[in-house]
Amino acid sequence: MLRLFLRLYVILALGLAGAIWLVNYTFDELLPEANEVYNREALRGPAYGVVEQLRPLQGAARDARLAELQPHYGLHLKLVPRDAVALNEREQQLLADGQLVVRGDFMEFLTTIDDGPQLLQIKLPEEPKWLYLWAYGFLGVSLAIVLYFWVRPHWRDLEHIRLAAQRFGDNDLASRILLPRRSTVRELAGHFNQMAERIESLIANQRELTNAVSHELRTPIARLSFELDQLKQQSDPRKSRALIADMYADLGELEEMVSELLTYASLERGATQVTRENIEAHSWLDSVIGSVALEAEAAGVQLSLRTCEVDFIQIEPRFMARAVINLLRNAIRYAERRVEVSLVKFGSGYEVRVNDDGPGVPLEGRAKIFEPFLRLDTSRDRRTGGFGLGLALVKRVSQWHGGQVEVLDSEWGGASFRMTWAYAE
Secondary structure: OHHHHHHHHHHHHHHHHHHHHHHHHHHHHHOHHHHHHHHHHHHHHHHHHHHHHHOOOOHHHHHHHHHHHHHHOOOEEEEEEHHHOOOOHHHHHHHHOOOOEEEOOOOEEEEEOOOOOEEEEEEOOOOOHHHHHHHHHHHHHHHHHHHHHHHHHHHHHHHHHHHHHHHHHOOOOOOOOOOOOOOOOHHHHHHHHHHHHHHHHHHHHHHHHHHHHHHHHHHHHHHHHHHHHHHHHOOOHHHHHHHHHHHHHHHHHHHHHHHHHHHHHHHHOOOOOOOOEEEEHHHHHHHHHHHOHHHHHHOOOEEEEEEEOOOEEEEOHHHHHHHHHHHHHHHHHHOOOEEEEEEEEEOOEEEEEEEEOOOOOOHHHOOHHHOOOOOOOOOOOHHHOOOOOHHHHHHHHHHHOOOEEEEEEOOOOOEEEEEEEEOOO
């Protein structure tokens, strides 16, 4: 705190001294006429009073009268010969007009008495040096006191932030900063808390993902190991070909899982930049439906577009298409006979609705199905296929577009997945 205080104090002191010097320089050098007029007007009355008392007198009587007046004025009064003073044309004109001549950094004044050979010289008393020292010293102490009471709460709050960052760096991921509302760095603390929550969430998700990946990979790898053992012992070429086909299927499953993991990981850590494009909605949605039409036909499910209420949408087409395809595949997997898709305007954005006539999703599981590798124990489980990443990808894509995804009951008693996203700003 001391270092911060001293640095700020030196900067403010130098700035204040520079400001005072600049003001004096402005009046003395850049605005001399205005300053001269001000000082002339300020001293015009006292000068007039002295001149009026000296004008009727001459010689020694005038000197005596000036000596009598001197103690009653806080000015230095003196009679000087006109010839002893070097006057320029402007000063001579001012005296001829009956005005004061201002000289000597506005500390000396000259005026005529009776157009005679003498001038009245008036000098302001010099200001005591100790007064300046005392004034500037008092100003410096006052500045230090004010600055101290300003720096102290700032330093205290910054120290809270520093300690919280140190605890967070020491793996205390739950470390947060609580500052009073009047704190000027409260917004900074809020950003730190947001960052800490995001990092804590990412690390927790990473741990869960790592554990889940190891569990998910174990099954196809175990099958491959078993099939290799069977292949070594198999002498029938037809059975060998069947085993090889099964191994290729397991490898395809592994490849598909790795692809899903890479896509999910890129969305989770924000490594891919979302660049929205203005897309013709109906043709885009037709192409998305067409990409899963064969899967629907093979499953005996009627897949159709119910409505498309918008002409153009602003999306990142690749990831959004992937999200809608995942919703459609999920619906096809569990539907009995039909799946319908709709694209509508919804509040301040858009909404894609995918309805099926399957068994639906129980209330207690509607939040879980959007988490990676989490499956329900009822109708929607691993036996129907998938890795538990499809709906997690849908959630991430929707969040990237400023929206969300939820599941409700469809009009046929099945599931109604609704993914919303906001208009692009």
